[in-house]
Amino acid sequence: MVSEHSDAFDGDNSALALKILVAGGFGVGKTTLVGAVSEIKPLRTEELLSEVGQSVDDTDGVDHKVTTTVAMDFGRITIRSGLSLYLFGTPGQDRFWFLWDELSQGALGAVVLADTRRLEDCFPAVDFFEHRHIPFVVAVNCFPGARAYGAEDVARALDLDQGTPVVICDARDRDSGKEVLIRLVEYAGRMHTARLLDSVG
Amino acid sequence: MNAQDPDARREQGSQWYDNEAGPLVRPYAMTGGRTRPGPTGVTFDLIALVTLSGAAPGTDDDSTLGPEHRALIELCRPETQSVAELAAGADLPVGVVRVLLGDLLERGRVTVSRPVPPAHLPDERILREVIEGLRAL
Numbered sequence: 173m174v175s176e177h178s179d180a181f182d183g184d185n186s187a188l189a190l191k192i193l194v195a196g197g198f199g200v201g202k203t204t205l206v207g208a209v210s211e212i213k214p215l216r217t218e219e220l221l222s223e224v225g226q227s228v229d230d231t232d233g234v235d236h237k238v239t240t241t242v243a244m245d246f247g248r249i250t251i252r253s254g255l256s257l258y259l260f261g262t263p264g265q266d267r268f269w270f271l272w273d274e275l276s277q278g279a280l281g282a283v284v285l286a287d288t289r290r291l292e293d294c295f296p297a298v299d300f301f302e303h304r305h306i307p308f309v310v311a312v313n314c315f316p317g318a319r320a321y322g323a324e325d326v327a328r329a330l331d332l333d334q335g336t337p338v339v340i341c342d343a344r345d346r347d348s349g350k351e352v353l354i355r356l357v358e359y360a361g362r363m364h365t366a367r368l369l370d371s372v373g
Numbered sequence: 374m375n376a377q378d379p380d381a382r383r384e385q386g387s388q389w390y391d392n393e394a395g396p397l398v399r400p401y402a403m404t405g406g407r408t409r410p411g412p413t414g415v416t417f418d419l420i421a422l423v424t425l426s427g428a429a430p431g432t433d434d435d436s437t438l439g440p441e442h443r444a445l446i447e448l449c450r451p452e453t454q455s456v457a458e459l460a461a462g463a464d465l466p467v468g469v470v471r472v473l474l475g476d477l478l479e480r481g482r483v484t485v486s487r488p489v490p491p492a493h494l495p496d497e498r499i500l501r502e503v504i505e506g507l508r509a510l
Contacts, residue, residue: 187424187453187486188457188499189420189421189422190420190503191419191420198432211436214456215458215461215462216461217419217457217461217466217467218460218467219462219467219468227505228390245417246457246461248455248458249506249507249510251502251503252502252506253501255499255503255506257503258419258420258457260419260454260457274419275419277418278399278418278420296375303419317420346510350507350508350510352505354504354508357500357503357504357506357507358500359495360500361500361501365497368488370423
């Protein structure tokens, strides 16, 4: 191991980065939301399927190697020097679940973006975070022309666990995006406190 | 070529580098074919923060560093960078950047901060700071 570096890893004064995931169906506005709140233009990073997908993709009988590139968009919010939030738009395609696992490790929480015209598109994301006990909020992106539903209607339609916040938002709007993130961080804090109490009692 | 490609069934003379072949320089050529960071076995999170070591010498004197290693060092020079930012900045896949960072870590060129483990994560003071910071944006 790299024990000589452990101080750099755990030092109190070291910079701290927190990770928030933005998930949801294809075209629901994930990158838009990341771009609305990020202080940098959303950056794109790529991961190669051939490296991480070995155990997932059944390539039996395939005689040529396909390297698929999966893109993730991310943005950054600097809270203060040494404390930043990173937002990752998770890949929309169900094929790339395996990336979510890695992405979600150590995540503070997630935003599941939903479109009431295609609510079912966000089911996989809701399931994913519920099963892994990752705190998330559902943010309903209000597309022009979509019928307006109340937060409670959406919560019921998604059969959310009690307490999971539902926020109506406009993913293009910075203040609206900020509000979504604030709700998420508040909720993540409550979840964590509850879990700590559970583990003690 | 035949020895390495038993499935070379394409007709003689046809172009093998069609669109499906992807980039002509395979990304892992930059890592000498390695897909994982070196013997330390460290996996760098996307938000692990990479800082140049204070004592890191200039890059010119180390011939074992490739141009991509140097590019990463240059990206870190102005300020600490996350792994994701380095991948975007160097226009390299994340997997490749992880391997190259493993090299730099072993050579003592960089230090890499580990993100806070989930169990310790929401230190309330920090979360409050985040919320206030978001409000103030």
